[in-house]
Amino acid sequence: MTVDPVTLATIIAMGLVTWLTRIAGTFLAGRLVLEGRAKAAFDAIPPVVLMAVVAPTVFATGIAETLAALVTAVAATRLPLLATILVGVVSVVILRAIV
């Protein structure tokens, strides 16, 4: 049950920027109108950031991880989130054993 000061400060900074994103829209309502390419670029931010976070595991760790990510991606188009995670974990265990 320890708290490192740098870790705590980082968590507070993360919380602060998150809260700012949450209230910013209520000030901007009616003032900022994004459309066309600018809106597409803004809409793309959450999935592309998540993709960048997993890229080392998906593309630069091993063939088992790359294949398991592909299996998971296919599963994700059909299954709910928890089932998708289960498919991913089971497939990586099997693939690590055979490749």
Add this chain to the structure above:
Amino acid sequence: MTETRPSARADALAGVRAILPVAIAAVPIAALFGALAVAKGLSVLETTLMSLIVFAGGAQFAAVEIWSWPVPVFALVASTLLINSRHVLMGISLAPKLRGFSRRQILGGFYFLTDESWSLAEARALHHPVTPAFWFAVSTVLPFAWVSATFLGAIAGTLLGDPARFGADFAFTALFVGLIAGFWKVRNRDILLARKLPAAGRSLIPILASGIVAAIVYVLAGPPWHVLAGALAGIVGAYIAAPALPKDAAS
């Protein structure tokens, strides 16, 4: 009938009813977050504080994935800001549908803004104004479930040990792949329904651009730079891949 609007009590009940299934579904995800965060080396208390203070699933999972020592503070805050930037648009959309909020209720109440509470409030706004009673009912049940399940998952994680033994280290990747697919499906619902294959292929460009650039930067420069480089490549990719508006084309 003297009342033309549902009472605060009815609003609050409607809010609780709407959020309850979401809160139940969040429990295993939060427990997984807790277990993976302690496996990464965060303490149980630090992990629980992150769920309480940040309270944003995608950004929290991303933070634990890129967490290392010494703590890459800038990369963590930047990644959090980028992932949560979508809240800005949710706030813009939701703000005009609120009724009876004081400025303080907005500043405090929007701490609870999540993908889930936002979509429930938008659905409510189709036939009712969104009142403080509805909003606070919708939004306070979820953090209770999220924070307490994080704590229990973190305790369980300290008992289970190395997550790689069960392939649980891959749970992050699988979760993110699932979230990415979810964003992609929602954004491209019309394309997928119409079975427009070229457009569906084009909608993958930002995600592929981000993944490939991030992997290359990860190999060449190492973490945490791959997150920013990949995100930037994906945003530029989305800008280029999107069809230009007629006025864009003319200028």
